[in-house]
Amino acid sequence: MAISPKLLNEGENVVVSTxxxxxxxxxxxxxLVLFLALGVAVQQLIDExxxxxxxxxxAGLGILRFAVWPVLDWLTSYYTFTDRRLITRTGVLTRRGHxxxxxxxxxxxxxxxxxxxxLGCGTLVISDASTHGRxxxxxxxxxEETKRRVHLLLHDQATEATARDEGI
Numbered sequence: 001m002a003i004s005p006k007l008l009n010e011g012e013n014v015v016v017s018t019x020x021x022x023x024x025x026x027x028x029x030x031x032l033v034l035f036l037a038l039g040v041a042v043q044q045l046i047d048e049x050x051x052x053x054x055x056x057x058x059a060g061l062g063i064l065r066f067a068v069w070p071v072l073d074w075l076t077s078y079y080t081f082t083d084r085r086l087i088t089r090t091g092v093l094t095r096r097g098h099x100x101x102x103x104x105x106x107x108x109x110x111x112x113x114x115x116x117x118x119l120g121c122g123t124l125v126i127s128d129a130s131t132h133g134r135x136x137x138x139x140x141x142x143x144e145e146t147k148r149r150v151h152l153l154l155h156d157q158a159t160e161a162t163a164r165d166e167g168i
Contacts, residue, residue, distance in 0.1 A: 003080045007087060015153060016081040016146050021121035021139040024074055031066035035059040079137050081150055086126060088135065098135055102157055104128045108150055110143050 003017055042055030069092070077090040086100045107127035116122045122143035127134045140146055 003078065003087065003089075007080075007089075008082065009084070012082045012084050014080055014082050016149055017078060018080075018141055018146070019078045020074060021119060021141045022074075023115070023119050023121060024139055025071060028067045028070040032063055035062040035067070038062070079140065081146075081153065083153060083156075086135070088137070100126065100128050100135065102150075102153055105150075105154060108147055108154075110147050112143070116143075 003014060008014070036059065039056045039059035042059075043052045046052060046055070072092045073090070076092050076095075078088075080087040081102075083102075085102055086098075086105070088096075088098045090096050105126055105128050107125075109125040109127070111123040111125065113122075116139070121139045121141050124137040124140045124143050124146060125134055126137070
């Protein structure tokens with residue numbers, strides 16, 4: 001899950017790097033089981049070779065779309081906080097990214113649903129001073145610890161800015 005060093009500026013250090021909690025894989029695993037069960041059921045209940053082949057093709061396409069694709073998406077998506085910015089990268093074929101300088105972060109929220117609390121994850125919502133307004137990072141593992149570490153980064157930046165202003 002390491003971020004590519006090409007994305008980091010000189011002297012920039014990674015503080016937190018994570019991807020979505022593995023709970024995001026529960027539905028793809030369920031889809032895999034259901035489509036395999038569909039293929040087996042068609043093969044066992046219908047004794048016609050063409051229908052069985054069609055059943056397995058449908059099951060295979062369903063597995064690719066609802067099991068394999070979400071796993072690939074999970075594997076290729078990550079969120080990284082450096083000592084200067086938030087970097088997000090998502091997508092398998094089309095990569096999408098969002099970089100927010102920490103100096104523009106105005107608020108950090110967390111959302112913890114019942115299942116999130118049990119699994120130790122939650123949603124981190126970063127509000128910034130841009131026109132986009134906020135970035136939602138769903139199912140972050142150890143979200144409260146991540147929020148605390150980002151707050152420390154923001155505090156350090158605010159302290160450095162105050163020291164620079166007083167030195168002027």
